[in-house]
Amino acid sequence: MRARRHAERGLLLAVCGLLACDVATGPRRQSSYPFDLASTGLVFHWPADRLPVRFWVDPDAGPVRAYVSDGLREWAAVFLYGEFRGVLVEDAAQADVLVEVNGATPPDVPRTNDPPVGACGGVTSNDRTPDNRLTGPFRVTLTWDGRFPATDVANCLHRVAAHELGHTIGLLQHSNSTLDLMFAFPEVAAPSPADRATVEILYHTPATLVPAARPE
């Protein structure tokens, strides 16, 4: 009987402990930077019914396919609730984003932790209709400069590919901080806390620019 009383008291204490504080409190998030299309205020992000977003990489782009794969993983890992995810596809006609390299296939060498060098560049483009619909897939064009050592080119393309992916998921402006992947001349290869805060806010802000319809 005494053992039973002890058990009942223990159960009561355990329940009280469980119920003591009932809500997880969210963190104070990093400040964000603007993500709308400059001078228009238009906001773009992929809607849930377009996930996973399909990325195609030109087979002649060599190691860039792996850089895009890394970038997709990095950006998807930013989201707690799966607001964005992307996959690589083989068919350009079915893709939402096309990634190409301008010029020769870049060198496929291991990346290093050397300081960032501007040995490459990238541009992301798309057009829109008057009613604010994208006219087709995003086009990412990467360039590289053969006068730089191969490792600098590899490091640079890895950073810039991840940066351009940031534009394709809706970050349509640049950050002013060199610590952020979305700085105009990226010096880091992964999203920073400010990149994360910005993209989290973006994906919970109503979009005013919608993607082009997918080909059947």
Add this chain to the structure above:
Amino acid sequence: MITDRLSREPTLPIHPSSVRHGLTVAIVAGATLGAPAASAAQVTVSARLGLVASTALLEDSIVEAISLRPNTAPSLGITIDTRLDPQYAVGAGFAVSRSDLRSRAASGDASVTTLTLWHPSIFLRYGANPWLGLEARAGALIYDPSTTVGNLFSGGAPVAPVLGLAASAERPLGSRLLAGLALQYDVHRFTTSTLENRGYSGSTVVHRIGVTLTLRHQITHARPTTR
């Protein structure tokens, strides 16, 4: 070659999912194998089939309010118990439920993952009268997301202690079979390593209620021995 391979295996990381499944299998096996020791008393095995609903695992705010809650889930369970006296019985049980974990916000709902919950427990059962039973339970709730969309479980899925109560009404279906309806309630705390790493503090108290159909089979009677 085989020897070489075997010698390397202990250095491989153990998959957390294997550990969880091993743990639950061990608990159920232990409960089942332990039953014959109590065979002098009355041992009852029951199967449970039902539905379980849960409150939100997390309430967040990013521009808009976001609630993370599993859909109502079908659940399946087994228990085994043995009588301590005419009114009390102790036992062990194991249940599993599977549902879609969804984030819900004004901008829309989205599936985060398919969530399987493994629930081993031990319980004390009180027979208030021949047709009404009350149970107090303690156990663990093992989160097992099948896919990781988003980052919520990327740092590992939680194993949470859980406490619960249940009331069941039963009627006999023959000499050794009882059919019944049970109402269950349990409570646990939820957080994940990823949330903690991202600066979320505290954890959410999660309440679950369930309705189950039970079928109990009495497999052993106390019999006086004569020599």
